[in-house]
Amino acid sequence: MNRRFLKTCAAVLCGALVVAPAACTPGSLGGGGSDAELVFWCNNGYLADFEVRLAEFTKETGIPVRVEGIQANSWGELVQQLSTSAYSGSLPDCGDIATEAMASLVAADLLEPIDSYLARDEEELRDVIADMEPVLYNAHKYDGKMYSLPTTWNNMCLYYNKNVLAAAGVTPDDPNYPHDGWSIENFLYCCDKITAKNVVSGTGNKYGYKIQNQYFLTIEPWLNAYGTSVLTEDWKDTNLDGQAAKDCFSMLHGMLNNEDVTKQYSPKFGGTAEYDLFYSNRLGFMANGLPYVYNLYTGGFNNSAGNVSKLKEGYDVVSFPSVDGKVHTTIGVGACPIFKTSEHKEEAWKLAKFLSGKKFQTEFMTENLWAIPVLNSAIDILVQKGFFPENGKLFAESLQNATMVPAPTAYSAVELEVRRWFGGYMANTDGFTLTGSGNNSLETLAKTIRGFLGA
Amino acid sequence: MAAPKKRKRYDNIGYLFVLPAFLFFAAFVLVPAVLTFRLAFYDWDLLSPNMEFVGFDNFVKLFRDEQFTTVLGNTAYFTVITVLAKVGLGVLLANFVATRVKGKVGQFIMESSLFMPIVIPMSVVVLVFNKMYDTEFGILNGILRLVGIDPVGWLSDPDVVLNSIIVVDIFKGIGFFFLISLVAIRNVPKAYFEAAEIDGASKPRQFWSITLPQIGGTIVFLFITAFISSFQIFDPIYIMINGMFGDTKITISYMLWQQAFFYRDVGYASVVSIVIFLIVMAMTLLQFLLPKVLVEGDAYEA
């Protein structure tokens, strides 16, 4: 018994001691593992997709890529993760980064400008660049230097549930029915008709719209609807204490508190995911960009599994209502910047070109629906797809009058502060006011933001 | 007569035995703890190479922080209720199972069902309850709707949310307290109970006068263990609340995480962690010292 037990222990111990150091090689997140292996960061949700697509890249160019999915609930958190990686010396070579994070990264001097690469490969890239809208192409220009070609972009619009509107008695010939360029009054009318409590005993409530406390999803688009924005166009000052912003906020506040249109902050209700409500035909409008098209399609919304026309019968997209009758939207643009610390910049540049290139955009992006492709030819393909909503052309056309999401260097701080005030104001927390100059008033918020911007 | 070999005074090989453990202890417990005390006097964001010495600024900030008062209040409320509930219910249930439930099968079923939530990871329990508490699609509100009562905002109503989390914690933790009490009660000599039966004492009386005093030491241990774990509650707060209610409903562990890893104000976070340490240390010391004080109790007056 002794010997056998001892032998077992020894065996187990040896096994463990062999496994542990072998696996203990520092940094599964090192910048560039083996020869010319690229490390590419992306969001958790797209890890699987990127792995598949970038395998194609490896097949074409022979450059291996290791994709790491990062868990970050906001772009501010992603910047934090990157800073920590910079600290521990394990930055990626490149990654899928959006507008919101770019300014901070540029300011932290982590990114490599690509002007020289662009000039050198001008011939090769001519067609691709010609296939993009200029506003997208110039999205990642900071202080006159280009830091990345655009790879994807996203906008904000409203998804509306046709079943819910029909059940509320709002028919398509009603002037208040959702249509591009519709007014705030139209929108409130629809919401009013939809919201009803306990329609039939045992069933749940129906809501018009659900207000969230999100920067890109809620606050900025609604400010755009009122013709304003969190920051001025040059991102050096804020508009939050302007009259338009005040009108916008008080409208949202009224929607929540007076008209029972949405239950996000009402103490008794709220907290349910808006997608779930929309899916079960209990929410009239939900705000998002392209990604929900994917979810509604793969989730078989409106019993449309195997029959995509039922999808179109169930929902469509419309622009945010606006004060001036025009289509307004907020946009963010994706990038694939190269990090200064990368030891494989040439290879990383090849990867960046691949992501903005015709093959990736027209073949892959039109299937994965992470975001809107930047190449017009790809967008044309996308709009033709069977599962695409009828008014899907909105996704591309809204670019005309779009506002880039304000993302200054101090993006994290600004976003946090704005959301903090918005949350307190909407929940009627003491001290959070629209007027006056108390600690948590709109005026103080504007002052704080000016402080962050160095204005 | 055995040849008197001079015994070595010390088995110095003991150092070798202890070395690996001590290395890990030093590297991941001792040194970090000491460094944290030092860090409380600096201003650092975990990343820049420079730490700025600020003396007692962080401590002063803590005393002046209104949010800290709220946090302490929430933590105190949560701790008191869960401790009383877990220990109280644990002991009562243990007594119930030990005295009223006859037969191996019955005891097996009760033990297993009360103990099962312990082995399930906390985050699984929290995620399931998250869905059960959902205002529109959760089963709890579903049952309420079925009987015609208005649904409750379990996780969205600021007055209710801490209580919802208390329920989750009790659900997860009760098995441990139940089990320890059960073992302790089973260890009480049957002779006492038989004597009491003969004297005509009722079951509740037996519980009060025999069981409780006999397991007094265990109960003290349970109270203190419950306190230490409840005080440091983090997982449900992070998963279920996570930033709603503008930080008015968070507890002290969450505040630590928030200051250290979200706002990156590491010096300030270190002060918070020192506060946590002091309170936990006080409680642990109490646990070691109290038995010596309480060990002579009524139990020994037959």
Add this chain to the structure above:
Amino acid sequence: MKRKVLHYAGRTVVVLVCIVICTLMLFPLYYMLMSSFKTMEEYMQAVPTFFPHAFSFKGYSAIFEKIDVFGGFFGNSIYVSVLVPILQTAVCLPAAYALARLRFRFRNLIFVLFLSSMMIPGQLTIIQNYNTIAKLGLLNNVNSLVLLGIFSPLCLYLMKQFFSTLPRELEEAGKIDGCNALQNFLYVVAPLSAPIIAVNLILCFNGVWGDFFTPMIMLKTQRSMTLPVGLTVIMGALRTQDPTVLMAALTMTCIPVLIVFFVFRNKLIAGIAVTGIKM
């Protein structure tokens, strides 16, 4: 006659109470299991059903289609939950023996130090440990959890108590046979400590499997996450909005621990009891 009625009434009450308690304790798990087999439509009703009307495996198929997501979490959890108990035993067993039986200067000081670390909550050391792990380049690497989990004051305390209660005759016999301390330990004492090792392995497995706080801080990439953290992000990682997928993942997470629970039930309960009583 009255006694009999009262007696049966009493028994009924007891049984009823037992049923209530069992229902309350098992209901969430039951609900989780049932929900994993529902369709999304059925799940999203205002009055949910207690048993699926139409069995659907969509929750599970969504996970198995992209199995490397859940599989990754699961694998990482298994890796840590198996490695840590083994290494912990390897490190703490000799230390506990030395503290219990061997005499050397500073023995008591070291023991007091080790014991006092029971008073040190994870919150006090996590910041500096994060810094250390970052400098070692082990962030987003499961091995960071392994390093942090090896030293356990509770394990040391339990083992030391165990060794203290071992009869000394065996070691005396060993000494007479010419063993030095090391041989004594390896050949005489260690085999006898099988019970306490087993208890420690099981307790440690459970503890590491369910740990949320430390993995949440150290692991931020999808491939390195363990199950508790991974479950909070799995819906996003699978790009789905279907709650039944989450329920399926949760159900699958419970299976290993429930197996361990039922197979090692006695040892597990004994272990927890020992933890409580010996303190």
